[in-house]
Amino acid sequence: MERVSTGNRNLDAVLGGGLPRHSLNLVMGLPGTGKTVLAEQLAFANGSADRPVLYLTTFSEPLAKVLTYLQEFRFADPERIGTEIHYDSLVDVLLEDPTKLVERLRETIQSLRPSVLVIDSFKAILELVPDRLAWRKLAFDVAGLLAAYDVTSLWVGEYEPGSLAELPEFAIADGIIELHREQWGSRDERFLRVAKLRGSDFLDGRHAFTISAGGLRIFPRLVGPEGLPRFAGPPERLSTGVAGLDAMIESGWLRGSSTLVEGPSGAGKSILGLHFLRHGAAHGEPGLLVNFQESPAQVARAVTSLGWNPAELLRPGRLDHMYNSPVELQIDTIVQGVLSRVEEHGVRRVVIDALGDLERCAGDPRRFSDYIYALTQEFAVRQVTALLLMETPPGSPLGVGSVGGEVSYMTDNILLLSMELGEDLVRTVRIVKTRGSAHDGGRHVLRIGADGIRVE
Secondary structure, X not given: OOXXXXXXXXXXXXXXXXXEOOOEEEEEOOOOOOHHHHHHHHHHHHOOOOOOEEEEEOOOOOHHHHHHHHOOOOOOOHHHEOOOEEEEEOHHHHHHOHHHHHHHHHHHHHHHOOOEEEEEOOHHHHOOOOOHHHHHHHHHHHHHHHHOOOOEEEEEEOOOHHHHHOOHHHHHOOEEEEEXXXXXXXXXXXXXXXEEEOOOOOOOOEEEEEEEOOEEEEEOOOOOOOOOOOOOOOOOEEOOOOEOXXXXXXXXXXXXXXXXXXXXXXXXXXXXXXXXXXXXXXXXXXXXXXXXXXXXXXXXXHHHHOOOOHHHHOOOOOEXXXXXXXXXXXXXXXXXXXXXXXXXXXXXXXXXXXXXHHHHXXXXXXXXXXXXXXXXXXXXXXXXXXXXXXXXXXXXXXXXXXXXXXXOOOOOEEEEEEEEEOOOEEEEEEEEEEOOOOOOOOOEEEEXXXXXXXXX
16 A cells, blocks of 8 residues: 655654555644644645645635744745645635535646645534535535545544544544643643554554644654564673672673662662663663753762763763653653664663653553553663662552552562661662572662762
8 A cells, every 4th residue: 555654754653654645534633732733744745846735724724824834844845835835725615605615626636636635624614514414415525526536635623532423524534633632730741543544554542742843743652562572692691880789690680681679769779770871881881861850960960979970971872861850751752762862872771760750740550551561671672771760668668559569570670779767877778589590689788988889
């Protein structure tokens, strides 16, 4: 099946390669969800002088305003308008007689021979045809006309989710793309869903997206790698970079494994993660620190306090730092951003600090656990070794709360850090789980000093 690109690589991937050529597709969603931006991005990705794109407006927005706001996007080239992208309005013919729409479309298609035709908004025409039978006939006639020509069409409309079972255009359409916006606390999040795509496989479920000057940026739902990890030859072990810890796990973690590090605030989780990343960087293994509480300046200060040079260490190719404010977290964008940096910089070690922030931004415990499982599998396939840090209340048992309980069985190793508050503060470390390794399950004292952290 030939495909028509949407102008967005990730959306094309969600659609199984793009929209099927010569198909009729509905883009639905309430006002402000990004329907017009999606349609215009597709238009500028497909227009050419030989086979232009025809973009027809109705009553949702005056044509002059459409062209004005369009020029704020980087994908829009005003010089292509009128030659490769043709904009026109259907308002005159619709006000005169909506039944003349079919003839007007036929004349325009025969004249321009467009490769893509967009009607924005198609639903607005419904208000002029109050009789349901007349509307069904008009929608069917328009679809029949488009089927007679080599054109891929997009009908954009301010449809609500309940419209799918009520209006005839949804039965006629070959594809349905639904955009919606949800409020999470003090911020809004946008999601895209493919509800229908005839004759084609697609990635179902909700996919987060954002809108910027570059258009729509899609973050496909993470479903895990296509292939399972394959291990050949003897297992490779990595030093943790923490003095005394490697001896507790034969000689270090297995490459490609994921380790859950649990403990209360101040137990030493973050500094242990920094040691792990720095040791890798010193041995040619680029690392990635993903955190949500400490800004780049704070991480640089922590590195300096350990006697390390932040200017030499904190840079892509050695120790890359991916910081996101906990106020604006969106789990889809975070997970895709992590995998993008792993690919871009050849990352071999990752530390996520901390899982509790990711759980809160997921909004749904099941969604959170699905993402963590898929992410750990992606790490395993790529042979990336990861530490997943999780804060627990002081004195809490292993796996307390939804995060620990969900993640503990997904990880290969579990490291438990504790604090005893007596006359002196005593930090301890214990390995409570390893896969494929013998380990010392005893509790050992963990010391933090000017030179970092070590196990006694």
